Amino acid sequence: MPENTQNTNTQIDPAQDPSSPYYVHPSDSQYKLVNNQFNGSGYNDWKRSVIIGLSAKNKLGFIDGTITKPSSTSPLLKAWTRCNSTLIAWFTQILDVTIARSVLYFETAQEICLQQQIADLDQESDSVSSFYTKLKMIWDDLDAHNPLPICTCNNCTCDVTRKVLKMQEDQRLTLFLMKLREEFKQARGTILMQHPLASLSHAYRLLMQEERHKEVYVVVHNNDEPMAFNASNTKKRFYDQASESDKYGSSYNRSNIGDRSNTGDRYLPPRVSYQGNQGRRPFCNHL
Structure with missing residues (x-):
């Protein structure tokens, strides 16, 4: 008679398989992802510590979207719900009391992580788009x-x-x-x-x-500033040159033009000295 053989292909319940992400150890209820509570500052360091803790527990897929919620008829729904609740409990333990209250009614652990990303996000140097x-x-x-x-x-x-x-x-x-x-x-x-x-x-x-x-x-x-600066410099050079001209022109008039004192506007030639005569230079007044 042929011997009865046991079916070795029986599928193992993922919730009972230690290698499955759906497996929850009895001690996981006391597990802490990170030592310090998140209070709104240092999000990047906190996020990195959370990722390491989730990866160590084989639960990262519940956060990064690779493990999605099964349908209502799936045999994995019960195991997924248990893992999701465990993760929410982990997150509420490592969040500040005020922040924990704001995420307490989220349905999935992934929502909590996404909301924390939004809370930490600011425009900073980014454009509006x-x-x-x-x-x-x-x-x-x-x-x-x-x-x-x-x-x-x-x-x-x-x-x-x-x-x-x-x-x-x-x-x-x-x-x-x-x-x-x-x-x-x-x-x-x-x-x-x-x-x-x-x-x-x-x-x-x-x-x-x-x-x-x-x-x-x-x-x-920014374009107007150098133009205004150049215009100011041009104007300054103009007045500087005018001042220099006035200075030298005044000196020339005092030393070289004829005597206008007591003569009204009539021009008198400058006084010159030449041999045998002192006074004004002779000039022809014949018409």
Whole structure:
């Protein structure tokens, strides 16, 4: 009789496989990703420490997007939910109390990391377009992992989807404006004073125009400075030459022109000395 053979191809439950990212060790509930809590400063160092800690626990895929949430019918959903909850617990332990409260109701650990990237992001030396692109990339990741709910009612009249989208856009517009450099303070105030608030795309176009105006002003201003400097130097040289001319001309008149004293405007030749006669040089007065 043929011997009964045991099926060796039985699939191991990923949650029970220590090599699987879905595996959670009983001691992981006490695990700390980093020693210091993040309080809003030193984000890059904190982020690097978190990446190392997650990689050591084989959980980096839950953060970088390589492991996505399974469908509601997937047998991995339960294991994924357990790992995701574990990661959220890890993050709340290494965040300052104020920051931890602001991310406590996020549904995924990846959202927490993305929100921390936004919190640390500022325009600094970036152009408006470059800074907006950085924010937009993070927002797109958030939307992909946590899309907004959509009303599926037949003949819906509540318009809830549009209202939720508008609320989200207003929040993102305010965040975008508040992270711009101080030179955009006036434009920021003008946009925020509008009621209702402008769309994010419209505000972006206004800021791009403002940035171009500032660039043109700087170019024109920088070109005007050397022109004004050269004009000032030219004017100074003109007056210097005029002063020199006046100085030498006055000296010449005093020493060389004839005596105008007591003669009105009549010109008298200069006094000269020559042999046998002193006085004025003779001249012919015949017509």
